[in-house]
Amino acid sequence: MFPLLSASITISLAVAGYWLLKKINFPAPSIMGPMMFIGIYQALGGGLPDLSMTTVNIFQLIIGLSLGARINHQRLADLRRVLRPSLVIAVWTLLSTLGMTFLLLQFTPNIATALFSAAPGGISEMTVVALAYDTEVPMVSTYQFVRLVVIISVVPIIARWLKRRTPTAQRVAMKEEQNQTLVTGDAEPIEQVEIGLGTKLLLYSLGIMGGLLLLVLGFPGGGVIGAMTTLALTNIVLKKQYQFPSSVLQLALLGIGMSIGLEFSPEVVRTIQEMLLPIIGFSLLIVLSNFVVGWYLHHLTHWDIITCLLSSAPGGLNQMLAVSEEMKADTLTISILQLVRLLIIITCIPIIAVMFI
Template sequence: MGGSGPLRSILKSYLIAVIGGGLFTLLHLPLPWILGPVTGLLLSKIIWNNKTAASQPLRKISYWLLGIQIGNTFTVHTFHNVQPYLLIYTLLTLLLIVICMVNAYVVSKWVNVDMKTSMLGSIPGGLSAVSALSESMKANTGLVTIFQTIRLVSILFIIPFAATHLFMDGGTQSAVQLPQTEQGAWWTIGLYGIMYIIARLTNRFIPSSLVIVPMLLTAILQVSGMHLYQFPHLFFVAAQLTIGVYLGHSISIRDLKKAGRLCLYYTGLSLLLILLCFGLGLVFSMVTSLNMATSVLSMAPGGLVEMALTAQTTGGDPSIVSSLQTIRLLLVVLVLPVLLQWTLPKLEKHQRKEEIG
């Protein structure tokens, strides 16, 4: 009977998460199966003082599944489509990341938030990947999730709306189709299992290894021409739901109260990020042959699907946008952890010296 309490809490948390995800799906809100559960669990804590719970084994499996999902978006076409734009896009994306980190560092000196949490809450990365990175770097995952959600919602609502009104050219739609992935053999599921084992073994050495390792290995096999087994979409919905439960559980009422006072700052950072995306998108379009819609939507920090669909309705090229967005995600999950692990100790040491001085 001793173990029935946590199990009951987990089942109740998943029930609330499914309701939240379903409502977000019906309302066509962004990332419904992550943000829906997060919202549902937070409301249950605030209104009914509900005690939530999350399964650690399921969380690890879910990060592994999402890594596979991201890796499966890479094809030979990904690199072929973006090859002429890769260098300038990489430089502009790195510039955007550095500016976001500098802004977050400045804000962390004004408000009562530690530097790791501030930077991870402000960087233009995927919510799942950043939450995994936050956990591995011992930041406040609850606050990181709240700040990333503010950024994500701002971008997913403002950029498509602005792009539709600024770049719409009479409903022109691109004829370019996204490449379809062929179904692989059943035995390739074993390769995914090996990826999970490698990810667990390298967890101490590679930040967010449960996402990064399967993503990289899946991408390498995909690009090499191997057809891997494609899990049903329901698997990835369940993985997102589980991540949503974990994030919703990790956010405490104290985090919410603290975030309430800080939301204005991080909303301001999100709006600044959107302006930067338009500015860098303009630069990108000036130095390449891409139109403004394609350039801006390629620079926007997520989500990949939403930006590609917006490109299709505004005269942009959805295949270029989705390919460059995939490259951006790769940069965020590979370069950013190394950059943060190299810079944060130095910045924290400098900050301690300033406080002592």
Template sequence: MPHVLTTVALLAMAGPWGMAARALGLPLPWMLGPLVGAALVATLLPRRLPAGYRFPARLRVGFVAIIGLMIGAQVTPDLLGRAQSWALSLGAVTLFVGLAHGAGYAIYRRLGGYDATTAFYASAPGGLYESIEMGEAAGADVTRLMMQQFLRIIVVVTALPLGLSLWLGGPVGSAAGMTLARGDVPWSELPVIALAGLGGVVLGRVLRLPAGQMTGPMALAAALSLLGWLSVEVPHWLLTLAQMVLGTALGMRFTGLGRGLLLRGAGLAVMAVGAMLAIGGALAAGLHAVTGEAVDVLVISLAPGGVTEMALVALSLQANPAFVTLHHIYRIVLTVLVIGVLARRGPARGDAPRDR
């Protein structure tokens, strides 16, 4: 019961945290606000939490599935009809994964002093949950690995929309009020959404898809949309609730982390993500010269994280969010495959201090 009450209390506080983030003009405020608030509770007030408390995994998975459905519904026949024009951009994503992983590894290994195994999995530019699971199995320092992977997402979804806002002279993404959800979805559609989400999660597990709790529902919604059988529409309020739940769940991942370790990890994450974004920017500039595609759209397509927020930014730029999303899904799938293959060769292990 204490664990249930703690979860209820955290979610009750997520609303004010989200409103504060929105008032500050932050991107994806309903996720970042609760994330920061929950992270503060986890790092500053860990003794106030019940012993052994963990945010309910099933609750998180359910709302991840909703976001997957929302993204998958953006895949249309018209989008696939232009797939032949993606060869160069997908090739750039392939090159990006290798270069970004190498740059991140060098930073965590040389500047951060992490052991080789931890640095290898911490620097993966995608496959957040898969990287953590495989890294733990390989003997990585899970505390540092988890911290760096989550900070990668946080830095990207915060820095890139803010940078684009400054460049374009106006807010982008969710800070500009963009959403992939609809406000006029009737309540009678909720059972359909629930069944589609459950079916997608099962599909993801059966097919062993990377990030299956999201890619499974996304694949199912995309298939239903392409076949013309059903267009899964997510109401705006449900998307907001999903972001609050996910933000709170992410923030609670920092339970027990010391402020010194967290600040040091944040500094390394800024350097690693900065290097990855620089690589993505250079590739985007090259692609623009060849294809004529807008540089800003290519940059968000090559960013190392934040699938949902990058799709929202795409809406701000009047670009198809599914185009951007599919490039991110390809990045995630490719990254998971690459680290899976390279891991078989066994990156050298070392001992890093496990301070908190």
């Protein structure tokens, strides 16, 4: 197939998949749309070529920059105020990942596939890191997707039910105590100043250099970790706060979805079919463990149960924040604890992978 024709087919399928899934409010349409449409085409014998590793590395750098842009001096100050819950989330994230990896190894001999499938880091984050390893990436993305769907479907329903069972006076008292936890501390009020385009480009350039350095050194997941860490440290030192361009992130997510879809083949589809029941079963097991941790946070902090459940839910960061907004939960607390979980996964899992693979 001619390169121009194959590129046109790939891009057309990606855009069509994204448009359709976004239209029906499907979870993570930027990744799942291209993955599904291109994956089906490949499974039917499409024969489209894989993306080059250079292209995948560019997507890694963009994902890393988007994560690093979320970390700044204010987030660091907020983290100190919820230190105990953050430690609980960090420990649970690592232990549950290792436990689920051991269980998944009963069904797949590939340690990297089991590890990245078990890690609750979100579809985009885990698949982009898994691309740098000898993993069955479609299997990883399928595990991540099914878990996300189960969590988004089940956790809000249970949270609403528990909220209705909690007396109103008790909910008000918990809310006041939670607000007190987040507003007290030694941090001084921070004036947020809009920074110029030139400053942003300089910050992004530093992040890209950090990512490229780790890629050259062969560091696990170097593109994501290097860009994220460099940009985050720069933000903290220079006390900068800003939003990463959503359009750029959107293109990177579409690219990741394309790269996953291109990994599909008839053999991969047969493997996924054989693993479907274990995938669903492990997803439900993760949700049950989420409830245990949520209840523990509830008793540890006396926060409302919805905030605790959504803070510990191993779904995607953006998806959990969207659910928290809809359910009128404490979005600030949830964003901090979800970010802790994501950072633990992104920084620790690649290192663990090197130790065991």
